[in-house]
Amino acid sequence: MIRFIDMHRDQFGVELICRVLKDAVRGFLTSRGYRAAKARPASARQLKDESLVPEVARLHAENYGVYGVRKMHALLRRQGWDVGRDQTARLMRLAGVRGVKRSKKVFTTKPDPTIPQPQDLVKRNFTAPAPRRLWVADITYVATWAGFAYVAFVVDVFSRKIVGWNVASTLKADVLPLQALNMAAFTATGPLDDLVHHADHGSNYLSVVYTDRIVEIGAKPSTGTAGDSYDCHSVSAGSRLVPEVLAAAV
Known part of the structure; x- marks a missing residue:
């Protein structure tokens, strides 16, 4: 008063x-x-x-x-x-201060049931006898002061290394995951004829522009289920490198 x-x-x-x-x-x-x-x-x-x-x-x-x-x-x-x-x-x-509020949940996988889905060629057997035999792709996000940064990466299952990555502020297929796939294909040191590319049922990975690019590089597309924790576990070794990926992007 x-x-x-x-x-x-x-x-x-x-x-x-x-x-x-x-x-x-x-x-x-x-x-x-x-x-x-x-x-x-x-x-x-x-x-x-x-x-x-x-x-x-x-x-x-x-x-x-x-x-x-x-x-x-x-x-x-x-x-x-x-x-x-x-x-x-x-x-x-x-x-005049207060704590930060918990942000809304961010969905990096948006399944589209109307799109034809490739078969699961991996069956959760995430092993490979040699390089360029099985690539696993996924998307995650990192909270930054400027907002959410989405990170797409491609992991070679044989070496458990990230062979392609991209950081963007959008989940659009031609902007985020496609550039990661292009990096992996460009830096590959051998043929990709025996390669299986495995991802989930996210609409970014099932888009025409992305699936056409998989076929164009000579690989065979494979999909698991959308946001499956077992499939995501397969790229856990690569996802731990996301901070280094962001640092490289800066």
Whole structure:
């Protein structure tokens, strides 16, 4: 209440604000109560708030502005401040900071049941006797300060190395996964006639532009199921290299 009056007293005056809001807001201060509150010495809570609010703002900024009430409360306790969880929430409101919200789930695989689907030539047997016999492709995403970055990569199952990759802000087949496949085909050191290209049922991998490119390089297309955790496990060795892929892209 006092803060509200302080904000508007120069425009409307204390007497008018208190008289108008007295009937509209239950328990609103009278002009006499306002002046008494302004003349009253600062309470221990107010003095503690004045010292803690800048500290909360500083700690929040030092931790990339992502800490919520739970982590901020634990951090303040570690710093030696005797504060409660509710008090931490109030201090964060006073400091004008808040924790980052959990983002919406991102779907990198969008199956399209109307598109003809190649047979599964792998049957979850993710082994290969030699290089360029089995490539497995997948898409993941990485949260960045500028938004989500989608990463498409192609892994040679024999060596468990990423042989093609691409980073983009879109999931479009001709922009994201196709460029990863082109890199893999361009850097291949031998023929691809015995190659099986395996992916899931995502619409990016079943698009005409992508499947035509698989046939064009001489490989045989193979698909598992959309977002299958068992199929995704096959490229886990390559997906661990995604940070290095992003670093190379920058």
